Amino acid sequence: MKGLYLALAALLVAVNCEAKEPPTQVVYRFDDHRSLELKGWDCDGELWYTDTQKGIHSQVWSQFYRIFTKKFIHPSERYMAISSWGGGFTVSKDYGKTWSGAHYSPGENEPNGDNRPPYDDILSFTVVGDQGFLQTKHRLYMSSKPFDDPRILPGGPGIHYELEDGVKGDIQSGSAGWAWGLIYMTRQGLKGTIQELQTSWKDLPDKTPEVKGYTGWDHMRCDMDLGK
Template sequence: MRGFYSALTALLLVAGCQAKEPPTQVIYRFDDHRYLELKGWDCEGELWYADTLKGIRSQVWSQYYRIFTKKFVHPSERYMAISSWGGGFTVSKDYGQTWVGAHYSPGENEPNGDNRPPYDDILSFTVVNDQGFLQTKHRLYMSSRPFDDPRVLPGGPGIKYRLESGEPDEITPEFPGWPWGLIYFTKEGLEGKVIRHESNYQNLPDKVPEVKGYTGWDHMRCDMDAGRK
């Protein structure tokens, strides 16, 4: 019986450990009132955004989020974009109140035919002036300028243009193409695409804009031993 109770005690201790609430830690600060929290073990789990001035607390990732380990600079407030270790983005266009998935543009953006860069090639991700810029060793990915072309919004006149063959064509409000901020593309990848006729995909920068006076962190931080100390 003594052995039985010893085994039972061990099982209860293990169960108690498993039932322990996962730790929550701040993994990134944009400024003194906006930050990201990760809830989970081993630096993986739910990701939450908080803005104490606006009273916003919203879930960015429901589970399995792993921190982005490259340089991360994010002074932008209205447009927010969070990348993960595995690639891809979750973005908000309303100051962090709601979040949706963003994607790399279709097509062969990389020399090997992929549409996204290998993670090891990524150098930095900067979100400034409501636009995201992912710098890699070989090229620059970015989101569109932070608005939709009014000509393709509901009630707009559309955009008339000519195909390479000289035939007329049109982008209509019924089929406006990519909305702003939800596609990450390269300037080279826009060549030959219809979307380049929209004003928010024109006059794009050739490099990441300079960021001055940023007081937030420049990398995400996470303690692998959180909750075990």
């Protein structure tokens, strides 16, 4: 009988734990009015963005988000880009009101043919001037400049090109590839693609731009034991 009581008590404790609301904690602060909040157990769950000045509270990740553990510097406000532990990006181009997925380019950014770096190779992720820069031990991944080439927007003249091997063609509106800010690639991966012909991918830097006077956090933080 004593064993039965103990088993029932353990069951009640387990049920009570399951019924508890998952804890919410701030895992990153951009400044005094913008932050990221994680709702979930063991630093795994929903990710929310809050801007108290603009009255924005939007969901960045619906579930299974794990914090990005590398150096993270993000003074940019219009273009928001949040990376996760597993790679890939969720971005907003409207100050955090709405979010969509961004990806590494399908080209061969790595010498072994991969389009993305191993997580252990990543050193930092910086979002400044409405562009994202992911620095690894060997190369720099970046998004395009924060605009679409006006020549390939609706009503634009398009882009006529002639390559060194004699191949000619035209890039018209609707066939120009990715919109700005949605693809991360290296200068090596950019070479030889039609993206290279667009002004939004020209004159890109060789290293992450220097950021001065940033008052936000330089890493995400999370308490694994919160709520237990």
